[in-house]
Amino acid sequence: VSWTTVRLLYIMTVKLGLTTKQVDYTNAFVQADIHDEDVYVCMPRGFTLDGKVLKLRKSLYGLRESPKNFFDHLKSKLVENDFEQSSEDPCLFKSEN
Secondary structure, X not given: OOHHHHHHHHHHHHHHOOOOOOOOOOOOHHHOXXXXXXXXEEXXXXXXXXXXXXXXXXXXXXXXXXXXXHHHHHHHHHHHOOOEEOOOOOOOEEOXX
16 A cells, blocks of 8 residues: 555545544455465375375465465455445545545
């Protein structure tokens, strides 16, 4: 998100007498599907299927594509709920409701 957008939102909040909230989305990355490539991981300790690997269906923290996967997931949910993405700042979504 652009700091200009953040500052603008804070100014509007004060001018219009609104309140702001911050959300920390626990386990955010694991909500998003992996789309662009196949990602495989070794079996965790305790499994006895030698020579086998697991194909991930969901993102994990630490994968380089996880932030993008989560943003794409979040964007699709916001658009489904009648939010519109700003053309000036792609991290800003607005709704008339």
